[in-house]
Amino acid sequence: MKRLTSKAKAKNSMPKVPNLKTSKKVSNPSHSKFDLDLVKHFTQFMKDHELVELDLSSGDQAIRLRRAEQFSSHSLNNSSVKNSTPIVIAEPSAAPKADRAATHSKDTHIVTSPFVGTFYRSQGPNQDPFVEEGQMVNAGDTVCIIEAMKLMNEIESDIKGRIVRVMVSNGTPVEFGEGLFEIERI
């Protein structure tokens, strides 16, 4: 999800070769042992079978292992060509925005921003938010304000349901299509 603040660009803008740190874990803590044992097992498996990439998925967990092959460097003074192939662990492929709701097993709907602007949870600085997590809303209820060019636009929920998650914090700039609220359909 792109943000309006400056991005620290750690990678080239060309088609990416993921090279993410192994410290990135699948979020469920009960799987940490799963990660390490599985990694060790499949690392060896890949080396034995000279595999370059391995995609594993089980239920809603997925892991991808890729051997990042470096270009062999033919140095000028002809030193031996080393073809080191470190094993890197890529995080599960980032789901497109629309699918993020699908990671939750319930039937959820995302209210997205129809404008570029600043997200506000309430009518004014000293007022209560329109909605809180856990609250029930009807279709047409105001859930937030997006301020654009000094105009306050009230954003309504398109469905009836319960606010599961407020996705953006108060006063943050949002772009068109950005997820604002996750609502569980009732």
Add this chain to the structure above:
Amino acid sequence: MKKILIANRGEIAVRIIRTAKEMGIKTVAVHSQCDANALHVRMADESVCIGADQAKHSYLNMVSLLSAVELTGADAVHPGYGFLSERAEFAEIVTKCGVKFIGPSAASMRIMGSKVGAREAVAKADVPLLKGTGVLSDLAKAREAAAKIGYPVLIKASNGGGGRGMRVVRAEHELEQTFFSARSESQTAFGSPDVFIEKYIAKPRHIEIQILADSFGNVIHLGERECSLQRRHQKIIEEALSPVLSPQLREKMGRSACDAARAANYEGLGTVEFIMDEKGDYFFMEMNTRIQVEHPVTEEVTGLDLVREQLKVAAGEKLTLKQSDIKFSGHSIECRINAEDPTTFVPCPGLITTYIPAGGRRVRVDSAAYQGYKVPPYYDSMIGKLITWGETREEATQRMIRALGEFVIEGIKTNIPLHLRILQNPAFAKADFYTKWIEEELLKPSVKN
């Protein structure tokens, strides 16, 4: 200027971002939803999704653009070409928000935006004009004017542009019907029925002069571009310098172009378009108040970075270049690579499965395409420009043929085969073409689309 928001997409957005980066200026890319993975978005320091896929919801959405400017704290907006680049109200509203619009003022745009207004402004500056009229609202006046100018004549929409809204009248008996249908077409396409009449030239060349003006009244020209290779008024191949202009004619046209720019109190980069008849007489057609697609060929023969010059002027700098500093070296050709069928010209958006750009000495690729990029169907079909330079026109041509031959784009169709056909046609080597040559001679009428 610390941060520029580029209100555009595709190759020109990439182009602007590149120069801004070289100048240490931060960049903000805006994009529609389908352009989330576009090259300009990846290259910029920041990006903002401004709307749904259709241009009217995104790249033409002024409110969204201004919101993005506000939120990112950009202090300048570069409109590129097309989209809102020649919309005076956009320039005005950006300026009102205290942000620099990189281009001429709204007032200059308005003068040059109306074809009739532009003609009137440059006539006062003694720039040669095709015999023509002001807005004609009734048939009797049209008939009288056409007789005075002499058939064949062209009925043109005053608010038209991009080659649209023009109808030929070859003889008096055709005038009535064409006059009324031209008015109604103009109303539908451009929101105004205003038409005027001009002398029609049968085999014209399109020669345009690049000008550069600062905010202190200094204007210079950067030579011409030959843009006569067109299809349906869309340029296909452009070159600098024109193979048919003598240095004297260049100087004369250059002065006319600068006079035209002054007549509009112009600031920034602009292009004055002329139509040239077979005798070499030239006439003002229109002025484009923005950077143009084909600006690279001028860059290649002058050694200048036109976007850099544009940004410097916009930042309030005085032009340090004098006319005598402008020197031309060699010859440059540009081929517009479109995602389209090379024979039927039907647009061909889709996934680019293999992309191996041309390269090598004096070959330049200005493109936003890459392997794995999905060309969207919502915008124009041009996916990039291939530009070559050579010491001579012949060398630049051979280099372009070589480069086109090695350029691999698979997954979509492109007009590369058409470019090769044009460049290898004997008429190209002789520079024996005019604006309808591709349609009337290369693609002989027997090959119907």
